[in-house]
Amino acid sequence: MEALARIEEFRHGRVPRAVRRRQLVELGEELFLERGFAKASMDELARRAGVTKPVIYELFGSKEGLFNACLEGLALRLATQIADAARAGTDPESRLRAGGLAFLRFATENRVAYELLYEGRFSEAAAKVRRRQATLILELMREMAPDHVDPRELEVAANAVNSAYEGVAHWMWDHPDIPLETLADWTVELLLPGLRRFT
Amino acid sequence: MEALARIEEFRHGRVPRAVRRRQLVELGEELFLERGFAKASMDELARRAGVTKPVIYELFGSKEGLFNACLEGLALRLATQIADAARAGTDPESRLRAGGLAFLRFATENRVAYELLYEGRFSEAAAKVRRRQATLILELMREMAPDHVDPRELEVAANAVNSAYEGVAHWMWDHPDIPLETLADWTVELLLPGLRRFT
DNA sequence: GCCGGGGGTTACTCGTGGTAGGTTACTGTG
DNA sequence: CACAGTAACCTACCACGAGTAACCCCCGGC
Numbered sequence: 001m002e003a004l005a006r007i008e009e010f011r012h013g014r015v016p017r018a019v020r021r022r023q024l025v026e027l028g029e030e031l032f033l034e035r036g037f038a039k040a041s042m043d044e045l046a047r048r049a050g051v052t053k054p055v056i057y058e059l060f061g062s063k064e065g066l067f068n069a070c071l072e073g074l075a076l077r078l079a080t081q082i083a084d085a086a087r088a089g090t091d092p093e094s095r096l097r098a099g100g101l102a103f104l105r106f107a108t109e110n111r112v113a114y115e116l117l118y119e120g121r122f123s124e125a126a127a128k129v130r131r132r133q134a135t136l137i138l139e140l141m142r143e144m145a146p147d148h149v150d151p152r153e154l155e156v157a158a159n160a161v162n163s164a165y166e167g168v169a170h171w172m173w174d175h176p177d178i179p180l181e182t183l184a185d186w187t188v189e190l191l192l193p194g195l196r197r198f199t
Numbered sequence: 200m201e202a203l204a205r206i207e208e209f210r211h212g213r214v215p216r217a218v219r220r221r222q223l224v225e226l227g228e229e230l231f232l233e234r235g236f237a238k239a240s241m242d243e244l245a246r247r248a249g250v251t252k253p254v255i256y257e258l259f260g261s262k263e264g265l266f267n268a269c270l271e272g273l274a275l276r277l278a279t280q281i282a283d284a285a286r287a288g289t290d291p292e293s294r295l296r297a298g299g300l301a302f303l304r305f306a307t308e309n310r311v312a313y314e315l316l317y318e319g320r321f322s323e324a325a326a327k328v329r330r331r332q333a334t335l336i337l338e339l340m341r342e343m344a345p346d347h348v349d350p351r352e353l354e355v356a357a358n359a360v361n362s363a364y365e366g367v368a369h370w371m372w373d374h375p376d377i378p379l380e381t382l383a384d385w386t387v388e389l390l391l392p393g394l395r396r397f398t
Numbered sequence: 399g400c401c402g403g404g405g406g407t408t409a410c411t412c413g414t415g416g417t418a419g420g421t422t423a424c425t426g427t428g
Numbered sequence: 429c430a431c432a433g434t435a436a437c438c439t440a441c442c443a444c445g446a447g448t449a450a451c452c453c454c455c456g457g458c
Contacts, residue, residue: 014423014436038237041414052438057416134366152377153385159370160363160389167362170329171355178351186352190359193392213405213454240445251407256447 013050021059021069024049029070033112037067037119068125074113075129079136081106092144092199093192099140100165101184107169108180114169134162145198154198161191212249220258220268223248228269232311236266236318267324273312274328278335280305291343291398292391298339299364300383306368307379313368333361344397353397360390 015023027048031040042063046053060066086099107114117129138158145154168187172180214222226247230239241262245252259265285298306313316328337357344353367386371379 017436020436042416043414053415054417054439055437058436063415130369134370152374156367156370156382156385157389159366160386161366163366163369164359164363167333167358167360167365168355170362171333171358175351183355186355187359189396190356190393191389193395194389196392197388216405219405241447242445252446253408253448254406257405262446 017059020051020055024051024056024059024066025069025073028066029073032067032070032116036116037063042066064125071117071125071129074110074117075132078103078106078110078114078117079132082133083136083140086140092195093188095140095144096161096192096195097184097188099137100187101181103165104169104172104180104184107172111173118166130162134159137162141195141198149198157195157198161195164191216258219250219254223250223255223258223265224268224272227265228272231266231269231315235315236262241265263324270316270324270328273309273316274331277302277305277309277313277316278331281332282335282339285339291394292387294339294343295360295391295394296383296387298336299386300380302364303368303371303379303383306371310372317365329361333358336361340394340397348397356394356397360394363390 024045028040028045031045031048034040042053042056045066046056049056056066060069082099082102085102086095089095089098118126134155135158138155141154141158141161165187168183172178172183223244227239227244230244230247233239241252241255244265245255248255255265259268281298281301284301285294288294288297317325333354334357337354340353340357340360364386367382371377371382
């Protein structure tokens, strides 16, 4: 902290790599959130950071590289919020309920950020995040599942559950009048019966 | 047919708007499938069509406009295949089974096309296609649903089902060893119990 | 024969991702 | 204290792609 403060005082705005990197990721996140990936310009980021482009390219290699770095934090926040909520429950139903609710809450409170996560399927970053999410759900399910279930089938179910919640989130954005909790309940009621086999 | 053939003979490659339009949509579809939206260049499309860019812009207004036009056909094919399959069944279970299977089949046989449909959530076209798909499922469900169910809840369920199948399709691409029919069965078994309330 | 308009082209602008090569400020070493 | 060496940074550019203004040319109808 105090070390950072001292470092920030470098004359001429000159700053160590690590610090500049963090600053750019932060400003980049803002910019991507405002404009989306395609319309965000590296020139503008450079302007906002009071730096020139080669600095950014030195640190991140490419626009996609910067994008990946910016998604890191977002994806982590999402994953931990869901995991924490789900693992607070003990029985399968309460875990699904809590996890789903946490996800929908995240989706409302960070709508733009969440949309950003899934912008551009071609971005390898987005695909990775998607997989990570599904894996997390898979882990959570595995913790409750008996041994005799086909692991492949469990995997498919985890993916389906993940995507189903995504779909619900999209619907939710178009219908803000329906309370989030109601939506979470509906989704649980839809998915839970089919999930009982895995518990 | 014969009228078209006569028209194609126009000297200097000069051709009526409607014909040029169809040709460009066809070539555009190819190009987008090859390169994806972002990396497909209008200059190249123009080259391939043996035409210059202003012609394209005259007909479609913008790159997104062309993209929309190209998605039209794809989305239509997808929707009709699912609808036909689903409506062939009589009871809810067989309809879900048939519809889901049709979707997964489409996803395998037209993988690139399908990915294209969902590339770029910001593309209004993609969002529209997504909504249309969900609406189709909703229609199919409504045909079997009793009167007492909350229409909102039904809508949410339709979206969830749609997205769940999307997720399964993605998993499928990463695991080609699992037969499509098995996957379809698993998905039905996962979703059907929760859907019985709506029948 | 002339003229109106549909179909097409040339030749640009402007913005943006990306880079080569030079410059400045700080740091450790004799 | 001079003097590398290096980390941070900048100027000035390139290539390329979306989109456009202004012009052309050929055909059918009068």
